[in-house]
Amino acid sequence: MPRPKKKRKVNCPPKMLGFKPFGIRFCDTEHIVMQYEEYEAVKLVVYDSFSQGIAAEKMEVSRPTLTRIYNSALKKIAQAFVEGKSILIKGGNFEFEKDWYKCNNCFRLIGDITNSKVCGDCSSDETTELLNLKE
Numbered sequence: 001m002p003r004p005k006k007k008r009k010v011n012c013p014p015k016m017l018g019f020k021p022f023g024i025r026f027c028d029t030e031h032i033v034m035q036y037e038e039y040e041a042v043k044l045v046v047y048d049s050f051s052q053g054i055a056a057e058k059m060e061v062s063r064p065t066l067t068r069i070y071n072s073a074l075k076k077i078a079q080a081f082v083e084g085k086s087i088l089i090k091g092g093n094f095e096f097e098k099d100w101y102k103c104n105n106c107f108r109l110i111g112d113i114t115n116s117k118v119c120g121d122c123s124s125d126e127t128t129e130l131l132n133l134k135e
């Protein structure tokens with residue numbers, strides 16, 4: 001029986017849903033999908049300057065798995081960079097430490113919701129305007 005794939009830990013979602021190249025006519029079909037765990041691997045190793053070993057521990061994966069995720073992410077970034085494609089960050093086999101929401105109105109990231117699903121910045125009280133990033 002195949003072992004169920006363990007979910008990778010992602011501490012905090014990115015501020016944006018993706019990137020668009022400048023000076024390229026935007027086309028919906030020309031994007032590259034980057035998974036949340038790939039974003040997290042690049043953030044931990046390049047931005048936060050953790051060793052791949054430490055990053056692997058933080059994401060609760062083995063060192064070889066971290067390296068594979070990291071290399072895949074770099075390849076996608078390079079591909080987008082060279083080919084002028086946009087990057088869409090979504091999906092993957094991951095879980096956040098806690099629930100994260102994004103306000104569809106002001107795009108604020110909200111990670112401290114208790115029982116009311118209200119954006120503190122724009123006071124939008126429509127629950128439909130908060131997007132649960134886990135879904």
Ligand SMILES: [Zn+2]
Nearest residue numbers: 103106119122
């Ligand atoms: Zn808002």
